[in-house]
Amino acid sequence: MTTPARSSSSKPRGRFRPAAPQPDPTRDVAFDILCGVVEHRRMLENSLSRSATAHQAEARDRAAAHRLAAATLRHMGTLRTVLEPFLKKEPPEPVRVALMMGCAQLLFLETPPHAAVGTTVSLLRRRKLAPFAGLANAVLRRVATSGTSVLDGLDQPRLDIPSWLWTSWTGLGKGVPRAIAQGISHEAPLDITLRPGAQAPEGGITLPNGSIRLPAGTRVAELPGYEEGAFWVQDAAATLPARLLNVQPHEQVADLCAAPGGKTAQLAVTGATVTAVENNPARLVRLKENMARLGLDVRTLQADAATWQPDAPLDAILLDAPCSATGTARRHPDVLWVKRPRDLTTLTATQDKLLAAARDMLKPGGRLVYAVCSLQQEEGPDRARAAQAMGLVPMPFTPEELSFLPQALTPEGWLRTHPGMWLDEGGMDGFFAARFTRAA
Numbered sequence: 001m002t003t004p005a006r007s008s009s010s011k012p013r014g015r016f017r018p019a020a021p022q023p024d025p026t027r028d029v030a031f032d033i034l035c036g037v038v039e040h041r042r043m044l045e046n047s048l049s050r051s052a053t054a055h056q057a058e059a060r061d062r063a064a065a066h067r068l069a070a071a072t073l074r075h076m077g078t079l080r081t082v083l084e085p086f087l088k089k090e091p092p093e094p095v096r097v098a099l100m101m102g103c104a105q106l107l108f109l110e111t112p113p114h115a116a117v118g119t120t121v122s123l124l125r126r127r128k129l130a131p132f133a134g135l136a137n138a139v140l141r142r143v144a145t146s147g148t149s150v151l152d153g154l155d156q157p158r159l160d161i162p163s164w165l166w167t168s169w170t171g172l173g174k175g176v177p178r179a180i181a182q183g184i185s186h187e188a189p190l191d192i193t194l195r196p197g198a199q200a201p202e203g204g205i206t207l208p209n210g211s212i213r214l215p216a217g218t219r220v221a222e223l224p225g226y227e228e229g230a231f232w233v234q235d236a237a238a239t240l241p242a243r244l245l246n247v248q249p250h251e252q253v254a255d256l257c258a259a260p261g262g263k264t265a266q267l268a269v270t271g272a273t274v275t276a277v278e279n280n281p282a283r284l285v286r287l288k289e290n291m292a293r294l295g296l297d298v299r300t301l302q303a304d305a306a307t308w309q310p311d312a313p314l315d316a317i318l319l320d321a322p323c324s325a326t327g328t329a330r331r332h333p334d335v336l337w338v339k340r341p342r343d344l345t346t347l348t349a350t351q352d353k354l355l356a357a358a359r360d361m362l363k364p365g366g367r368l369v370y371a372v373c374s375l376q377q378e379e380g381p382d383r384a385r386a387a388q389a390m391g392l393v394p395m396p397f398t399p400e401e402l403s404f405l406p407q408a409l410t411p412e413g414w415l416r417t418h419p420g421m422w423l424d425e426g427g428m429d430g431f432f433a434a435r436f437t438r439a440a
Helices: 025-040 044-050 052-056 059-074 076-086 093-107 113-126 130-151 163-172 176-184 236-245 262-268 281-294 334-338 343-361 381-389
Strands: 190-194 212-214 231-233 252-256 273-278 299-302 314-320 362-372 432-437
Touching: 025 044, 025 052, 025 059, 025 093, 025 113, 025 334, 044 059, 059 076, 059 093, 059 334, 076 093, 076 130, 093 113, 093 130, 113 130, 163 176, 190 262, 231 262, 236 262, 236 314, 236 362, 236 432, 252 262, 252 343, 262 273, 262 281, 262 314, 273 281, 281 299, 314 343, 343 362, 343 381, 362 381, 381 432
Parallel strands: 252 273, 252 314, 273 299, 314 362
Antiparallel strands: 190 212, 190 231, 362 432
């Protein structure tokens, strides 16, 4: 019996193997760093440094990955809520991360639906999560078909802030938590501080404090004047603590916990003699690089500010203390999902040690500005009162000093900014600052 010839249209024997997914460094890096934040409570930058794919990726892919990861984190509460009705059971956390990435591209980054869906499916296949590729395809296609209508009726500002933070921020005033959430919901613009006499790059606006604000996504190293040290990157709110220290030429000044150096540069351009103290070796390298680019004569040293002693008592000290950094969530939305209330206990103990050390460094009549980029009561007002209990004398900020931002002056004479301020111009970071003097 003769075996019939196989038709050219006949299916080949054996299991069909789909083509291998194409490399996609942007989404691979974004996935790695998001898993680090969500599963291991690592800050985004730490997750980035641990990612093998990030080390192999080009700079533009890392930048795009950072933007995708930040957008996912900025809207994570909303994304989880959007996905919930499409999921019959809880997927593994890495799969949820991939789904949130795909959803963020569809709803907030204006990625074409075929690209958002296809790249998410490919990502799961590359990461040995192929059994969930069909789920991702089905769910994201349904989200894409629904479009932004899936957001209708959702209280996005409330969903995107963890409950413990929202509750803690109610103490800042009626409506402030919602204003903060609105300020965090968009990618932050780029703020720079000009050296005296330097020309501002084109395309920016001048804010009331003198900062130059450029659009989000501006590549600072490509701006005219960057290599020449004409300016440095610094959020508008971050300029205020050093400004309010009111340093004078030839004063002996210390910037404690100084990296990356924006406030150090502000102090140095006044003509004061500045010592910048930083305990973290990697951050110290960055501080030195920034001072070199700016051409500023600053003494930099690695030391623990809680134990370091100057050669002689100081005229002024800026203490920008380590903190929860909840005020920086516009630029670092990972803070929202990594920090926990219990973290504050260790941080406030460190802040008190630094305050006591700074008090002892001052000459009688010397000035201290304590600052934190935190929105938390424990790290701001509570520490200001602790400083008073240590014998430091309050030296309140005046309405004249904050005439360009009167809403940031508290009844106690402290500074309090938050991301809901200057919202129409793009917001600002959250800072608390208080000024003191050492009794004669």
